[in-house]
Amino acid sequence: MNSVLAARGLVKTYGDVHALAGVDIDIKAGDVLAVVGPSGSGKTTLLHVLSGILRADSGDVFLDGRAIGELNETGRSELRRTAFGFVFQSGMLVAELTAEENAALPMLLAGRSREESLGAARLWLARLGLQTLEKRRPAELSGGQAQRVAIARALAHRPRVIFADEPTGALDTRTGQEMMSALLQAAEETNAAVVIVTHDKAIADRALRVVEIQDGRIAPKVIEEAVSA
Secondary structure, three states, X not given: OOOOEXXXXXXXXXXXXXXXXXXXXXXXXXXXXXXXXXXXXXXXXXXXXXXXXXXOOEEEEEEOOEEHHHOOHHHHHHHHHHOEXXXXXXXXXXXXXXXHHHHHXXXXXXXXXXXXXXXXXXXXXXXXXXXXXXXXXXXXXXXXXXXXXXXXXXXOOOOOEEEEXXXXXXXXXXXXXXXXXXXXXXXXXXXXXXXXXXXXHHHHOOOOEEEEEEOOEEOOOOEEOOOOO
16 A cells, blocks of 8 residues: 555554553555544544654654654654644634744644745635734634644645544534634645544544554454445
8 A cells, every 4th residue: 555654564552551562553645544432542642643743652654665663853843843743623823823823833843934834824714714813912803713724734734644633523413513624624635644543433433444442452343334525
């Protein structure tokens, strides 16, 4: 499989608990993968290891064939600013920044010019229906609007992989489905892979593939079902 992101033999322990107990996974460009499982099963740990936030105790993650584990913390931080995009449950927007500044933040931190960064941010905010809200701060946005800003932030620098950790957990059902549609449509435009950790079956059903994590392992039964976004 020609994978943009792959993991082999991932193990991560916390004391006597195996959060990951030997995980292998392959994710192609344009793939939309939902990771499901009960609380404490290792879903979020898997996302954090795949994205370089955490190091695995053993095993490794490969981005376009390059081992992430070989990078130091500075290298992994740069990877998260350039090759990866993130959408979290609460949005995690910076309260003091405007919507366009929040969306541009990864590019600004990566050293791109303010003009270029804000231009790319405004483009994605407009695509996500927020073209009149660029100057608003997070406190002036609804939950759904704030999550769209988070999607714009995840996409504006055109990442290879987007990681979404319970991205609809703080939203009502309708707003969550609208946010999911916006995320999938935007990712399709860029051919980015999407990895979504969720406990919401309705959200998982929108993915192209679903894997279940149980006790730090991918469950033997892997569901793969193409569905309409």
